[in-house]
Amino acid sequence: MRKTIAKAIPKKDTIKNTRNKTTVATASFDKPLIFSRDQHPVSRKLMSPNALKVLYRLNKGGFDAYLVGGGVRDILLGLKPKDFDIATNATPDEIKALFRNCRLIGRRFRLAHIVFGREIIEVATFRGHHENASKEERNCTKTSKQSDAGMLLRDNIYGSINEDAERRDFTINALYYSAKDFKVYDFANGVQDVKDKVIRLIGDPETRYREDPVRMLRAIRFATKLDMQISDSTKAPIKELSSLMANIPAARLFEEFLKMFISGKAVANFEQLRSYNLFGYFFPAVDQALNQDTQEQDFLLDFIMLAMENTDKRIINEQRVTPAFLFAAMLWYPLQKHIQQIKVTTQLTPQDVFFAALNEIMPEQQRSIAIPKRFQAVIKDIWILQEKLGRRDGKRAFKTFEHAKFRAGYDFLLLRAQIEATPELIELAQWWTDFQEVSDEARLQMIKGVRSPQGSKRRSPKKRRKPSAKTTES
Structure with missing residues (x-):
């Protein structure tokens, strides 16, 4: 120039x-x-x-x-x-x-x-x-x-x-x-x-924010995107008027989510949104969990930060990203909390427990951000793959490896292993890393070396008895 x-x-x-x-x-x-x-x-x-x-x-x-x-x-x-x-x-x-x-x-x-x-x-x-x-x-x-x-x-x-x-x-x-x-x-x-390098509203800030509360998000986004400072008069009313965000339609907040979190500045925008009490209007359940002093809160914050850092790096390197991955990361630990609560009060199978929790958390999130169905499907696949990646016996490993969203599920597993750092998750993440790098013959040997989870062996199906030729009429 x-x-x-x-x-x-x-x-x-x-x-x-x-x-x-x-x-x-x-x-x-x-x-x-x-x-x-x-x-x-x-x-x-x-x-x-x-x-x-x-x-x-x-x-x-x-x-x-x-x-x-x-x-x-x-x-x-x-x-x-x-x-x-x-x-x-x-x-x-x-x-x-x-x-x-x-x-x-x-x-x-x-x-x-x-x-x-x-x-x-x-x-x-x-x-x-x-x-x-x-x-x-x-x-x-x-x-x-x-x-x-x-x-x-x-x-x-x-x-x-x-x-x-x-x-x-x-x-x-x-x-x-x-x-x-x-x-x-x-x-x-x-x-x-x-x-x-100053972000300054035209006119009276309170009036302009009341006209369109999304201007509060735009002030933050321009400041992080352009490496600018928000003027004192422009930022002064934001916390006080943050409740106006409740009036923004869920469909419009989805568009704002993309601008804030899928632009290479997710971490900076996340921190600013929290400082101005605006993040809760995107993810109410996540915001509530982040404000609690629990181990879940520590895992959640670290997990979200790591997922956003990876997303920012991929965007900067011009690699493909999907909003579904960040949605899955944001809602993973709130989902686990729902699963544990359902397990305590019901006798459902693990699969039924998962879908019961899914049917609770997604409609709640949809009231804030209208996530399109195409991304909802990917979110669900990423979550389901976390269970599938743990089952590697027989032909299951190859079926999981051939899943259309395997890579997203695998990347998600890597983040979980890095944050939770349990021996089981670390071993599982390393196993799948190695599985992708070896020959098919070596993969078969890796599968043979896997210990089947307790209770996972299937019983041989019973032979069905042939129906008797005689029938009894009632």
Whole structure:
């Protein structure tokens, strides 16, 4: 990158505006700071070609259009941009008329997705202030709706770019790049906050959190992702308002879970969520167990931390990960607690005990995070494999080894052995490690050397008696 943000901001906090007058670098929503091409590092070469196509076509159609938010922010930070969101004065219907590959999504927040194969460019119409909307718009529940707690349930009031900037969450996201004049428009002194590495909410923090409690999660996520500090005024109300997270739909919390825990910053986000009393809204049973002074709590915390560290490493190394593995790790010890409780009060078989515990813990977790069925199935497979991996006699070892989720189950076993450190688990983990590395002939010898668990030998099936030719009628 040919220019850093430090060079883009003059040392004495002054910039030259388009009229070549020197002004103090204090942005306002009516008069933004304007950085000309030679004052910032944002270049079209760093942008997605598809995002540029969208910008050009909107401009050609007579609309204003800007690259906004993370794409601009990350370039200023010297990072490779991944998100290319666009803001425009075109309405969703006008956007759809311009692009055949457009689909409109969302009820709470109407958006246009322009689809280019696997890449999706998100286009949003400038948001306006609800108090400035017409009476007809405010009374239309499809356009504007707010809960008694102040949470925005519908947010489809459109306005100007100035209003849109004021409606954005953080100053570092109120930065707009124009492909027409190559300038960056800074409405909330975001460029300075990028330089100072500060996460700062626009407007009154309590009001903004009440409008959308997920902003509390976003503040934490941006701080850990971008190596920034949350400003005092932005973080002050979070603990007090943490209960607002109870109003967030379970489906939306699943999306937030992916952003917090499957992004390479799981450990940092986990620690921050706990410090602000927010983790319990993701995993109530886990949070309750972590706050108890028991051996289970020690195992659980160490196990979760180890699973998250491994996940972070895999993401950094660009290896595949599945959210199901972390879900399985989070809920493993709460599941074991349910199993022990059921064993005390019932005479069920081990298999029935497992499914009884599963049917208790998963619906409870689903009320917080709506885990899709495809991940629920993998979670169950990982857990079931823990029992199967312990049974290696006869053909069982080969059947387990051929299981579609063997690798995930094996990796899970390795973590358990490392945390619990019992001789049995350590021996079992090493056995399966060796089993994968030797020939089929050597595997057969390994199986012969395994002692069958007590009571695991099957009795030979009794021969069924042939039915008598004579029948007795009642």
